[in-house]
Amino acid sequence: MPHPDQKYIDALVNNDFTLLEELYQKFSGKIKWMVLQNNGSSSDAADIFQEALMSIFHKAKTQNFTLSCPLDAFLYVVCKNKWLKELNKRKAGGVTNSDPEEYHIGENCFLLAEECQLKQERMELLHEKLSELGESCQQLLRLSWSGKSMDEVAQILKVTYGYARKKKSECMSKLMQLVKQSPKFDFLKW
Structure with missing residues (x-):
């Protein structure tokens, strides 16, 4: 069938x-x-x-x-x-x-489907929590996740490379803190 x-x-x-x-x-x-x-x-x-x-x-x-x-x-x-x-x-x-x-x-096949669904739900939680960050963190993380190098990200944001790396680390830390505080976190088996 x-x-x-x-x-x-x-x-x-x-x-x-x-x-x-x-x-x-x-x-x-x-x-x-x-x-x-x-x-x-x-x-x-x-x-x-x-x-x-x-x-x-x-x-x-x-x-x-x-x-x-x-x-x-x-x-x-x-x-x-x-x-x-x-x-x-x-x-x-x-x-x-x-x-x-x-x-x-x-x-x-169905195990793969479950894994895909789990990844999708994790991504949705990540994006939900990303929207709770400030605009500068959102922009920096989205640029770095788009495949751009940190040099390119720094140029686009008009900041130094060192600042961009430090800010990315701070933003990721805050994002992961928000994700871990979510009731969905344990359910999604991170």
């Missing part, structure tokens, strides 16, 4: 723009975050997300692929595998071949 998220696979095959827009809004942020956290840029994340959707489209079109787990987990695994291949390719300077293993998620 197909998972309810099969509707997104069908939307890819049938070019359903409404559902495709929902798919992008719902899932691209997590992929962007994963790529940014692993030495990539926003552009890399967009490319990986698009490549993954094209691969899934091709698989669904040619092999009548049916989704049996949440798309969140499946898409995350496909994108993660594609990103790891891209990092290896950049490191080695070579070209890798397409590997059917990028679609293999095995028995851990």
Whole structure:
């Protein structure tokens, strides 16, 4: 029996723009975050997300692929595998071949879905608490999380590198204090 998220696979095959827009809004942020956290840029994340959707489209079109787990987990695994291949390719300077293993998620599908959900809830708590910080802390942290170096952040904020680093440390400390004080903190298994 197909998972309810099969509707997104069908939307890819049938070019359903409404559902495709929902798919992008719902899932691209997590992929962007994963790529940014692993030495990539926003552009890399967009490319990986698009490549993954094209691969899934091709698989669904040619092999009548049916989704049996949440798309969140499946898409995350496909994108993660594609990103790891891209990092290896950049490191080695070579070209890798397409590997059917990028679609293999095995028995851990629902565990992956739970982990994705937990990460999403942690990110929501983090962003909720970020909004409780002052504007300067919010701006500094958002800039540093966007993949910019601390030199770039300091230039954008028109402060010295040393001040930017010190301020980032203070802001992170305050943010983590707010997160830990939240009733959700223990529930989210940090």
